Amino acid sequence: MRFFSFHLAPYPALPADYEGPAWVTCPNELFDPAIGAEVYNRYLDELVYAEELGFDGVCVNEHHQNAYGIMPSPNLMAAILARQTARVKIAIVGNALPLYDPPTRVAEEFAMIDNISRGRLIAGFVVGGGPEYYSFSINPAHARERFQEAHDIIIKAWTEPGPQEYIGKHYKLRFLNTWPRPYQQPHPEVWIPGAGSLETMEFVAKHRYAYMGIPYFHMDVFDRSFRMFREACEREGYQYDPKQAGWLAPIYVAETDEEARRQYEEHWWYFTKRLLPGININPPGYTSLRSMENIMKGVGSFALSLRDWQEVVDGEYAIVGSPSTVLEKLERNLARLGTGNLLGLFQLGTLPAGLTRRNLELFATEVMPKLRARFPDGKPMLEASGVA
Amino acid sequence: MTTTMLAADYIDTHVGKAEVRRGGAGAPLVYLHSASGEGAGLPFLDELARGHDVIAPMFPGFGASEGIEQIDDMEDAVFHLLDLFERLGLEAPAVAGMSLGGWMAAEIATRYPERVSQLVLINAAGLYIKGAEIKDIFGRSPGEMARDMFADLRHPMAAMMLELDRMVREGGSRFVLPFEAMKPQLQTMAATARLGWDPYLHNPKLRKRLHRITAPTLVVRAAQDTLIPAAHAETYAREIPGARLAELPDAAHLAAIERPAELAALIARFLA
Structure with a gap:
């Protein structure tokens, strides 16, 4: 089992009287640079702290024109982390490939970070969220094709000697010859996040990459997604490796269950009620009808629908409680999902610095070591738990 | 209730079957x-069929017509329509189109003027006019859209759009329409996005080509179309040589649905 601390870098100060979405049209006047300067530095400190506490890696991701996560360039964050940490893996989960033109930019920047960090990069590729196709005016009907071509260009640039040529439908590169090459050979580990789209799972299974389940769903949705992913691997003719799957979950640990909820709940609601609205915009043609049907099954199980805390607890949207409660919930769900990577969101919404550090500390000292013992590396997780 | 005079058929094209x-x-x-x-x-x-041999193809991605995945832009759309003309034995028919269809009609008539004998543009998209932009169709609620589409919100289709809005509002984020009910709408919007997401419902080169149109042209503007501002119809009428501009009262963007008899009469008089 590998443990990652994932940061969304939320904007924590949307005014109370703003009721609109946090995406696409959320007015950028609402961004206060004084708060920006404060939280960017604080969030970086929180990621660096994860290394001190013994995590295996840290994760950053890319979103544009929104208050949900203010990292339009996760690569800048990762570049800083490459110098401020020495041991942890740095997972960029990921770059939204269709938004880069030409996508050789991703091959270059990822390779730079991999060199600077001496081989600690995990390369995440994403299609980009629905809102990004509004924010970039890129045709959502071309999202999957552009993603596919961009992916092929990056892997080709990393693994085949240049100069070479790539002539696709969306990108035409007569001289593909990126410098630098990645430090890890043939290329860094590749992670692909997904929200239940079958195409994405089949793509990940085919290339033997790792599938990261996008959070904020009822636990049953994760269960179904990872089962579908395992089946996709089987259709490719192999048994999935737990390292190929990651579960991303909001986690909060305090001394007792009561204290945990008391400290955490308001920050959770700021996140779900203020920052999530707008994340689910699905522009026409962005998702195939086949995948749409599956995604729609999950809509009622998405955190935007939550009405009260009991529903959060019942659906295990967030794992919150005392160290023993959190341990029990994680252990049970990891065994059920069979994921060899746990990506924890230890800061969410308005959760302040002090509580975030305490959360990280309690998790790292009280929970993580026990999970490491329970799920040793290289041991099949599902078979151990009797689920398979 | 009248029985329709038009019969549906399937025609093979280079991109697949077309419903016509x-x-x-x-x-x-x-x-x-x-x-x-x-x-x-x-x-x-x-x-329209009272006085004409009416041919109404469904564009790929609409109805049962196939092949939208092979159509990336308006150029592909024009070649698909020319292909259909060939297969239907149409040398130079009169061509009428509404909104997206009006844009397609204008694209055919600018590129291949000899293939269009008469041209009718109804609330046509296709142009960008600064200060008179076409309103958004890809991100707004059905209730907002209904107000641009219909002059009279009691029209059954408008009432349905408003009702859908009410269900979403009251059901909140838990409200999910059955997939089968949403499928046609998902399909047609996806097809429209292929042609009109970026640039948004226009071709920057179309305006400067309008002078090429040789067909006698009628530009129809529904008086209460709030989706596409009047400046669009005025520009088409001004820049297509000899074009006439007509206003249709008591109708909004979907004029052919809201005012079938009045609009058809207006067109029939022009074509006669």
């Missing part, structure tokens, strides 16, 4: 539908 309705007697008149994919059981087509 045809009926009536007279000179051929092709009708190109809007992004709402109107065609089946459309009284407007029956009205």
